[in-house]
Amino acid sequence: MKKFSQYGLILLVGGFFLYFVFRDTHWNELFEKMSGANFNWLAIGVFISLLSHWIRAYRATLLYEAMHYKINTTNSFYAVLIGYMMNYIIPRAGEVSRCAALSKTDSMPVEKSLGSVVTERIVDMALLLLILGSIFLLKFDLLSSFINDTLANNANASATQTLNWKYLVLICIGIGSVILFIFRKKLTNSKIYLKLLGLIQGFRDGLLSIRHVKNPLLFVLLSILIWLGYILMMYFCLFALESTASLGFIDCLVVFAIGTIGVVLPAPGAGAGTYHFFVMQSLLLFGVAKEDGIAYATLVHGLQMIVLLIIGAIASLLVMAQQKQKSNEQA
Numbered sequence: 488m489k490k491f492s493q494y495g496l497i498l499l500v501g502g503f504f505l506y507f508v509f510r511d512t513h514w515n516e517l518f519e520k521m522s523g524a525n526f527n528w529l530a531i532g533v534f535i536s537l538l539s540h541w542i543r544a545y546r547a548t549l550l551y552e553a554m555h556y557k558i559n560t561t562n563s564f565y566a567v568l569i570g571y572m573m574n575y576i577i578p579r580a581g582e583v584s585r586c587a588a589l590s591k592t593d594s595m596p597v598e599k600s601l602g603s604v605v606t607e608r609i610v611d612m613a614l615l616l617l618i619l620g621s622i623f624l625l626k627f628d629l630l631s632s633f634i635n636d637t638l639a640n641n642a643n644a645s646a647t648q649t650l651n652w653k654y655l656v657l658i659c660i661g662i663g664s665v666i667l668f669i670f671r672k673k674l675t676n677s678k679i680y681l682k683l684l685g686l687i688q689g690f691r692d693g694l695l696s697i698r699h700v701k702n703p704l705l706f707v708l709l710s711i712l713i714w715l716g717y718i719l720m721m722y723f724c725l726f727a728l729e730s731t732a733s734l735g736f737i738d739c740l741v742v743f744a745i746g747t748i749g750v751v752l753p754a755p756g757a758g759a760g761t762y763h764f765f766v767m768q769s770l771l772l773f774g775v776a777k778e779d780g781i782a783y784a785t786l787v788h789g790l791q792m793i794v795l796l797i798i799g800a801i802a803s804l805l806v807m808a809q810q811k812q813k814s815n816e817q818a
Contacts, residue, residue, distance in 0.1 A: 547603065572584075730779035
């Protein structure tokens with residue numbers, strides 16, 4: 488029920504932004520703009536994004552190796568592609584699907600690979616914040632005006648409600664602590680506790696795997712290349728439309744910074760709706776018409792979605808074929 492409500496909220500957020508973006512859209516005009524795009528530039532952008540995904544897969548093998556699991560880059564790449572595919576189908580399901588794929592091809596415990604995924608996310612978030620901070624300094628006036636104009640809606644709860652929630656949380660924590668203390672001996676000997684302890688230890692091993700990476704400088708370099716690839720993907724795609732072709736690399740950094748907000752926000756289809764809204768808003772800052780901004784965002788998001796769904800499905804079939812082969816060999 489909890490997961491159902493979470494998915495419902497995510498669908499609601501995405502649906503709201505999709506409605507807001509496309510509510511006044513003249514569809515014939517939008518399709519005309521998109522069909523007139525230079526798909527050679529879009530193909531270059533998609534190729535760069537796929538190269539970034541391959542680098543991500545290779546970087547992951549460094550973490551797996553630190554945990555004494557020798558996994559080739561090809562299988563890691565399959566897992567990454569499956570993860571991205573699943574994010575388009577079920578929000579936030581990519582990480583678990585990626586780890587499940589590795590457990591099938593290389594018998595790597597899910598909890599360990601999941602811990603390494605968290606490590607990757609921490610490193611990526613640190614780099615992303617560094618990139619966004621640099622972009623904010625370069626275009627401080629432009630971005631600060633965008634934040635003031637677009638993100639000024641603060642729906643703050645009343646002080647009394649906040650206090651009530653704080654007290655309720657504190658009471659629940661207190662009651663839970665007393666129950667755990669009373670039944671601590673029974674709990675520590677239970678099968679559920681031992682299973683949970685094993686999962687936590689595996690998760691911790693994955694999370695701390697970065698400390699044992701043989702080549703930390705290579706890991707950092709690969710992390711930088713991943714994000715550079717994402718930025719270059721957006722940059723080359725700008726040349727696909729006449730209305731965005733005149734934008735420079737620094738302008739692209741602003742679009743990337745604001746568009747990242749749409750990717751981070753929970754929405755179905757890996758940012759469907761939210762990505763379109765924030766990219767469209769960012770392009771308005773450079774005089775790009777709303778319709779052209781929507782066309783650019785739809786092309787970039789839609790093309791990536793189609794490509795990742797197709798090659799993610801192919802990767803899934805290849806993983807299943809490997810699993811079947813392993814089963815036959817063991818039989």
